[in-house]
Amino acid sequence: MDQGQKGNIPFDEDNYTHNIHKDNERSLDRRSFMKLMVGAAGVFAVSTLPWGAIAAKELAGFSNKKYTAxxxxxxxxxxxxxxxxxxxxxxxxxxxxxxxxxxxxxxxxxxxxxxxxxxxxxxxxxxxxxxxxxxxxxxxxxxxxxxxxxxxxxxxxxxxxxxxxxxxxxxxxxx
Structure with missing residues (x-):
C-alpha cells in the first residue's frame, strides 16, 4: 500500500479542508457549537421554571391575597x-x-x-x-x-x- 491509502496526504497541498487536524485550527467546530447552544438553551429553560411556577400559581388562583380594608x-x-x-x-x-x-x-x-x-x-x-x-x-x-x-x-x-x-x-x- 502506498501512503495515500493510509489516510495521509500523498503530496503537499495547501487546501483548507486538509488542515483540520492542525493544532488549535478549529477548537470550536459545528458539533461543539451546537452542543454549546443546546446547553445554553437548557440552562435558560431551567432558570425560568421558578418564575413560571409563580405565575401559574397566581393565575390559577391558588394564592389568596390578603388586602387591608x-x-x-x-x-x-x-x-x-x-x-x-x-x-x-x-x-x-x-x-x-x-x-x-x-x-x-x-x-x-x-x-x-x-x-x-x-x-x-x-x-x-x-x-x-x-x-x-x-x-x-x-x-x-x-x-x-x-x-x-x-x-x-x-x-x-x-x-x-x-x-x-x-x-x-x-x-x-x-x-
Whole structure:
C-alpha cells in the first residue's frame, strides 16, 4: 500500500479542508457549537421554571391575597352620579369610586386594560372613558363596551359601614 491509502496526504497541498487536524485550527467546530447552544438553551429553560411556577400559581388562583380594608369616603360626601379617585390596594394604585344610585356604589382600578391609560368617569354619558384610544367601560360591570379594550376593569370590593365606604379587596379576573 502506498501512503495515500493510509489516510495521509500523498503530496503537499495547501487546501483548507486538509488542515483540520492542525493544532488549535478549529477548537470550536459545528458539533461543539451546537452542543454549546443546546446547553445554553437548557440552562435558560431551567432558570425560568421558578418564575413560571409563580405565575401559574397566581393565575390559577391558588394564592389568596390578603388586602387591608381602607376608608375611601363618607357616603354623604359623594352625590349620586358623581365619582372620585382614590388609591387602593397600594398608595400608587389609582382607583375610581362611582355612586350610581342612592345605595349603589362601584369601584374599579382605573387603568385601562388595553394600555394602562387612566380611565375617567363621564357623568354626562354615564360611562367610564379611556381617552387614549376611545375605550368605554360599563360602570355597573366594568366590562368594555367600545374601543380596543377586551378585558373588564378589575373591580374593587366595597363594604359600607356606619356611613363610610370601605375598600376591602380586588376581584380576580374571571375567564
Amino acid at each position: 381602607a376608608k375611601i369616603t363618607d357616603v354623604s360626601d359623594l352625590k349620586v352620579g358623581e365619582a372620585m379617585e382614590f388609591a387602593y390596594p397600594g398608595k400608587h394604585d389609582s382607583a375610581l369610586l362611582i355612586r350610581l344610585g342612592e345605595d349603589e356604589f362601584k369601584a374599579y382600578q382605573n387603568a385601562c386594560t388595553h394600555l394602562k391609560c387612566p380611565v375617567f368617569w363621564s357623568k354626562e354619558q354615564g360611562e367610564m372613558v379611556c381617552p387614549c384610544h376611545h375605550g368605554v367601560f360599563d360602570p355597573k360591570t366594568g366590562a368594555p363596551t367600545a374601543g380596543p379594550p377586551r378585558r373588564p376593569l378589575p373591580e374593587i370590593i366595597l363594604e359600607r359601614e356606619q356611613g363610610v365606604i370601605l375598600a376591602t379587596g380586588v376581584k380576580r379576573y374571571e375567564t
